[in-house]
Amino acid sequence: MGLYTTEAVVVGYRDLGEADRILTLFSPERGKIHAVARGVRRPRSPLMAGTQLFSYSKFLLVEGRNLDSVSQCEIKESFFKIREDLDRMAYGSYFAELLRISTRECDKSEELFRFFIKALYLLQVWEDLQFMARIFELKLMAIQGYAPQIFYCVNCGNRKFKEIWFSSILGGILCEKCKSNDKKAVQILRETLVMMRRMLKGKFEDLVGLKLEESLKKELKTVLIDFVLHHIERKPRTLSFIEDIVKISDK
Numbered sequence: 001m002g003l004y005t006t007e008a009v010v011v012g013y014r015d016l017g018e019a020d021r022i023l024t025l026f027s028p029e030r031g032k033i034h035a036v037a038r039g040v041r042r043p044r045s046p047l048m049a050g051t052q053l054f055s056y057s058k059f060l061l062v063e064g065r066n067l068d069s070v071s072q073c074e075i076k077e078s079f080f081k082i083r084e085d086l087d088r089m090a091y092g093s094y095f096a097e098l099l100r101i102s103t104r105e106c107d108k109s110e111e112l113f114r115f116f117i118k119a120l121y122l123l124q125v126w127e128d129l130q131f132m133a134r135i136f137e138l139k140l141m142a143i144q145g146y147a148p149q150i151f152y153c154v155n156c157g158n159r160k161f162k163e164i165w166f167s168s169i170l171g172g173i174l175c176e177k178c179k180s181n182d183k184k185a186v187q188i189l190r191e192t193l194v195m196m197r198r199m200l201k202g203k204f205e206d207l208v209g210l211k212l213e214e215s216l217k218k219e220l221k222t223v224l225i226d227f228v229l230h231h232i233e234r235k236p237r238t239l240s241f242i243e244d245i246v247k248i249s250d251k
């Protein structure tokens, strides 16, 4: 059985037995890895700090027949500011779940790894988390090759629009002539389209301080969540959790 080292970020875990934990790691060289961290829930376990949710660490792993195991880990960044804030924790968990369910085992990607680490850094300081989540969704899909076509009509190539419609099923915008190609297409504002283009093409960090009208945020939410759900097999549990938090804070 071989030993290997890799950088990775902890994107999920579940407890096993009395003191163990099965981690889901995401690494640039190997993609998603499931590995058991033995004894990690015991006080003073040397593995504890580097294996918490969102921890970015250097791991020494042992290949197993069914499951690899963590032999050592050295923490590079703990992202503790995410874990100590309920809202940031909820959104971070949503980002991690989206990454888990949109990638397969061994789907390695340096670009996806760097994108996720950048998102965690930004999540520590971002104010409008709802808007940040929309950028995350759009960029996550784009990196995996599922960017929506938002520069011309996905059906006829038209670039001039009287009305703009968005179709998750066809994967992009439709002009007024083509809107009936998808009965579920929704009409969107021009500002929404302009913002989506900026979110897709702009650098994540350059969008940090933007303030958006509520109506624009609402439309982005409707369009992008529907688009993401169309590409993944199930609704993320953590999305319902965020909806619950929003309901509580609105009361």
Ligand SMILES: [Zn+2]
Pocket: 153, 154, 155, 156, 157, 158, 174, 175, 176, 177, 178
């Ligand atoms: Zn068209």
